[in-house]
Amino acid sequence: MPLDVIMPALGMAQDKGLIVAWHKQPGDPVAKGDILFEVETDKATMEVEAAGDGFLTDVAASEGTDVPVGDVIAKISDTAEGSGDAPAAPAPAEKANDASADDDLPEGKSVIMPTLGMAQDSGLLVAWHKSPGDQVAADDILFEVETDKSVNEVNAGFDGYLGATLAEAGEDVPTGQTIAIITADKPANPVARKMASAPAPAPQTQDAPPQAPAAEKSKPAKPAPVAATGGKILASPKLRRLALQEGLDLQRLVDAGHPQPFHVKDLDALRALPAKSGQAATTAQAAGRITAEVATEGFTAFAAWAAENAGLTDQGALLAGLCAASLGKDMAVSVDRFETTATYAATAQLGATAICDDTPDLRLRDLRFTTITSVAVGAEDVPTLTLTRHGDGLAITLEYANGQLSAPEAITLLSNFAGRMEQPLRHLL
Incomplete structure (x- = not known):
């Protein structure tokens, strides 16, 4: 079955993306993880x-085209010929999840569930940090969302008032779906809804069957357990932290x-499981969290210098x-x-860092863009x-x-790494 290639939502205020360049041409073979295209938003250009694996077919948008978030722009098919029925890109006003089409909602800017990973199709709304009717600034934290990889705080993206919330904490929201509206003026009657009662469903792919109304859905069948590679347990970081604090064993x-x-x-299911016979309670390990701020960021210029003068084009290797x-x-x-991950055997020497399959000793998560x-x-x-980013x-x-680390370590x-991100040439000293 062909896979739809959609325009992803890469930011809160993003309702469309500009296709900068295609890295594959119609009929080209592609493998999962290959770069298909580059998209430009107000914030950055992303690959x-x-x-999945297959052939790129049914390309419906060319380079230089602005494409609304959620639109299907190509397919990955089993053969190079494809289906021959490339979908026409609807006008933004026709998008199924456009909350402004509901007369009961206030007019304003739509806040969508962002795509925090290329394989992410939904996010769990953990908590709202603002209530309907509250005044918000663009940099205010509006809500928390949990994906398979992390729990992230998401900003409002606009100045104004929270005129409507279209999902409740605890609901899984499809990426690209409108979950809040920021109005210019304080709303007389702010709206708070569950996702199930929102005016329109999440966008459906062409091959997916339509979803039944929420009230008619039966409880989904419990999927079979996923086999973790090498015995690794697949769990969200927030659950790992909570289980660690309570001394609970995910195994x-x-x-x-x-x-x-x-x-x-x-x-809750973990808490309810009976303890194994003779099993001693596990002592929770306390977690440490420290933060440093760097007034000016020098890494970008340093990476450009390293690429031009030393041929070091892998910024991940430089960071490692x-x-x-x-x-x-x-x-x-x-x-x-x-949204890509690589592990490097880092020896603290420029040019001596290579990708490896070793179990990492340290993780660096780059969310600057x-x-x-x-x-x-x-x-x-x-x-x-x-x-x-910080200013x-x-x-x-x-x-x-x-x-994992002693307090001095x-x-x-942190202090050394912060200094090197501000003045990367210290790395050579």
């Missing part, structure tokens, strides 16, 4: 990967046959090297950038550094659990 969910990946909603240099020892560093401005994910399987500079957050790592 979009193929979600008990695996043993009980609960399907992976595990989310916060599985915490900066991490290793900050602790002064060889280590495996996993770098998450632009997203709308996310702060994180509080909690301790993960390895110490994690997260980069976010013209950076905010750098280090999260770790006891036993954590302070040394």
Whole structure:
């Protein structure tokens, strides 16, 4: 069955994206993870990967075209010929999830569920930080969303008032769907709805059957457990942190046959499981979290210099090297950038960093080109550094659990890494 290639939602205020360039041509073979095209938003230019193997067909939008979020712009088919029925891109006013089409909703700017990962098709709305009718600024945290990889705080994106919320905490919201409306004036009658009662459903792919109304849905069948590679348990970082704090063992969910990946909603089931006979209670490990702020960011210029003068074009490798240099020892560093992840054998020497299959000793999450401005994910399987924008500079957050880093090591790592992101040439000293 062909896979639809859609215009992803890469930001809160994004309702369309400009196709900058196609990296594959119609009929070309593609593999999962290949770069298909580049899309430009108000914030950045991002590379979009193929979600599966096949051939690129039915391309419906050319380079230089503005495409509404959620529109199908191509297919990945089993053969190079494709289906021959490329979908026509509807006008923005015809989009199924345009909340402004509902006369009961106030007029204003739509806030959508963002795409925080290329393989993400929905996000769990964890909590609202504002109530309907509240005044909001563009940089205010509006809500928290949980994906398979992390829990993220999302900004409002606009100045004004929260005129409507179209989903409640605890609901899974499809990416690209409108979940709030920011109005210019204070609303006389702010709206608060569940997602099920929102005026329009999430966009459907051409091959997917239409969803039944929420009131008529039967409880979905429980999927079979996912087999974790190498015995690794697939769970959201927030659940890992909460389980760690309560001294709960996620392996008990695996043993009980609960399907992976595990989310916060599985915490009650974990608490209810009977303890194994003779099993001693696990002492929760306290988690550490420290943050540094860098007034000016020098890494971008440094990366351009390294590419031109030293032929070092892999920015992930440069970041991994900066991490290793900050602790002064060889280590495996996993770098998450632009929804791609690679692990590097970093030796703190420029040019001596290579991709490897080692289990990482440290993770670096680069969120500089997203709308996310702060994180509080909690301790993960390895110490994690997260980069976010802070004015013209950076905010750098280090999260770790006891036993992963000592307090002096954590302070040394963060302070040295912050200094190198501000003045990367220190890496050569």
